[in-house]
Amino acid sequence: MENQEQGRQSFSKHLTQSEVKDRIIFFSYTDVAPFFEFQEGRLFFMDVTDNLGKAWTFIGTFYANPEVGKYVSIKWPQFSSEKGLKANDEVIFTERPRREGEAPWKKFNVIIKRKIRLFGQDIWGELKV
Helix, strand or coil: CHHHHCCCCEEEEECCHHHHHHCEEEEEHHHHCCCCCCCCCCEEEEEEECCCCCEEEEEEEEEEECCCEEEEEEECHHHHHHHCCCCCCEEEEEECCCCCCCCCCCEEEEEEEEEEEECCEEEEEECCC
């Protein structure tokens, strides 16, 4: 999977406890600027395919706050619930090219990685749920 994703643009983060609880993920706009044009208050769709090939649509919103700057929230309640996401899981979105006839919004692949402890070592593995 890594070789197929090489050379494509991606953004990622480790989930916080509140993001897991609220089933929403936040990114600083600087992390996602190569993918989205900022328009405060605008909703946008993200077509996402997980590592099992299942398609999802997430809804994002742009915000500006004088204290924290520009940021993006992405709602994914069903995905979060079905995947059993936990705090500190790493979420990696990798942009994929749009195919002819597809909707005009952005397309991404998503991978979830979780840290496990094995023989006294921390190992990050891809979540296959």
